[in-house]
Amino acid sequence: MSTFLDYAKVNVKAGKGGDGMVAFRREKYIPDGGPAGGDGGKGGDVIFVVDEGLRTLMDFRYNRHFKAQNGENGMSKNKFGANAEDLLVAVPPGTIVRHSETDALIGDLTEDGQKVTVAKGGRGGRGNTRFATHKNPAPSISEKGEPGQEFELTLELKLLADVALIGYPSVGKSTLLSVISNAKPKVADYQFTTLTPNLGVVKLDNQREFVVADTPGLIEGASQGVGLGIDFLRHIERTNILLHIIDMAGVHGREPIDDFKNIMGELTAYNERLLLRPMIIVANKMDQEQARENLPDFMEAVKAYSIEHEIAIPEIFEISAYQKKGLTSLLERTYEMVQELDFVPLEEEEAVDFVHYQLEEEQAPFEIHRLDADYYLISGEKIEKLFAMTNMAHDESIQRFSRQMRSMGIDQALREAGAQSGDTIELSGYQFEFMD
Ligand SMILES: Nc1nc2c(ncn2[C@@H]2O[C@H](COP(=O)(O)OP(=O)(O)OP(=O)(O)O)[C@@H](O)[C@H]2O)c(=O)[nH]1
Ligand SMILES: [Mg+2]
Structure with a gap:
């Protein structure tokens, strides 16, 4: 089928984890209360889920930002914050999802109900209870929640006609x-x-749409290349359902039943499996008196033809495209068939399993750039995340962060890059003094 591509760019942001809490027990008969700060809850993921009722990316033109909720903060008395709910975003089958920046493939969504997590929510920060040790039984250390992932995604959908x-x-x-x-x-x-x-x-309502293609007219001999020829039979190879339009009024002097039989003959000659596709007959131009006269005989003849050729007797809908009559029941029925039926390939092809790609793993833990003689910039997903999760309100948390930097090898790397005590280090927009 001739196709066109539908594109959309969207921004997805998963929820941040809730912050862990620093708290201590203050109970009546327990003088030196131990730590009692609970963990934060997990931030919500953003998840794409295939909804087979959708056929286009049209809705994403108006709605481009998808943000999941943050996890709840931890509380005193060791109460954990609640996890946030995931945000489900419905996409049509056939949607291909990529990171806009890298073009990396995230998912190829084909099956109804198939899900792919496109942005992971941050984990909750740990409360101070989790940092208690023998040496430090009442620490003032807690983590802030991990930031949620945020991406710009490109969605791409090859629009295939469901109906020709x-x-x-x-x-x-x-x-x-x-x-x-x-x-x-x-x-x-x-x-x-x-x-x-x-x-x-065709949009029946917000949840129900399907794609229709008109095609160039077929005539006798089309399967052999007559008229616009075989190319146009090729166009219907990928459509699910055929709406066979008949000029019931015979405006051009042909008998409607001859039209029907000729086209059926061309389809068969092109590829017999085409007859396995569901077909609805649309008796058009019913606003004409001649059409009313022709209809009863036509119906009888279609029945006889179907029995003779051992095919299901097609349903017939009477319409006037011109006067827009009879369209609703035709479209409702067509939609129903689009939903019900499995595609009949012209060749016996093997079903292709859908592919599911994982989000990329984190890159190198950090990079150091010397911006000036005494000025260094540290960047990297892991270190920026650790920094975002550090609770700067407590000295002990800051000290923990320093230890983390050291164990990641950042101090050593700074030294190797030439940093000396007193130089300025920038990370995530904040500046520190390097102390060796
Ligand atoms: N009276 C009447 N005329 C109609 C109706 N529907 C279409 N026509 C007319 O039929 C003529 C052909 O219509 P098209 O829609 O171009 O037909 P088509 O099947 O797309 O034709 P090709 O593209 O040449 O294959 C036009 O003059 C239409 O106005 C109808 O319901 N009633
Ligand atoms: Mg046309």
Whole structure:
């Protein structure tokens, strides 16, 4: 099927973990209360989940920011803060998710209900109870919650038509597409107005949409390359459901049942498996008196044809695309079939398992840049995270951070880079003095 790509850029931010608490027991008969600060709760993840009712990324044009809640802070009396709920964001099947910055693939979301975590919530900071040791039974150390991950993501969706409108030239395929979808295809009373398929999104309501394509008119011999030829049969290879449009009024002097049979013959000649695709017959131009007269015989003949060829008798919907009549029941039924049916491939292909890519692991723990003779910048995900989780209100927490820097090898690296006591070190926008 001819496709077009739908793109969207979104910002996702997971919740920060709740801060750990510094608190001490103050109970009546316990004079020297031990530590009693609880841990913070975990921040919410941002999770994409496939909703097969969705077909496009249209909604993301208006709603681009997705932020999960922060975890609750820890409390006194060793009470833990509550974990925040994850934020679920519905995406259509076929959505490919990448990091905008690196282009790294995060997920290829295909199956209904499939989930991928696109930003992990931070863990809760530990309260001071967790830092108690024999040597330091009542520490004033607690951690702040870990920041949640934040990314800009690019979503990409190859829009495939669920439904193709097929039929002879001038039966009203493009007219129908124009009245049921956002597409504005050219409509005219001469044959082969449509030269390449047009895609449109039919939106029944907020949760239910599907993609429809009109196609260039087919004529007898199309499967052999007559008319616009075989190319256009190729266009329907990837669509689920065929809406076979019939000019019931026979405006161009052909019998509706002959049109039906000829097109069925072309489909069969092209690939017999096409007949396994569900088909609805759309009797169009029912605003014409001739159409009313033709309908009963047509229905009988379709029934006989189906029995003879051992195919399911297609349902027939009467409409006037021109007067916009009969459209709702046709679209409701079409949507139902889109939901129910599995795609019938033209070749027996093997099902491809969906691929699930993990978020990248953390990079190098830190980098040091000498910005000036006595001025150094430290950067890196891990060290910045440790810093963000340090509770600067307590000296003991700051001392712990210094120890962490040392054990990560940062002091040594600074020394090797030429840093001396008294030089300025910048980290996450804050400045410290280097003390060797
Ligand atoms: N009376 C009547 N005319 C219709 C109706 N639907 C379409 N037409 C007319 O039929 C003609 C052909 O319509 P199109 O929508 O261009 O037909 P098409 O099937 O897309 O034709 P191709 O692109 O050439 O294959 C136009 O003049 C339409 O106005 C209808 O419900 N009633
Ligand atoms: Mg057309």
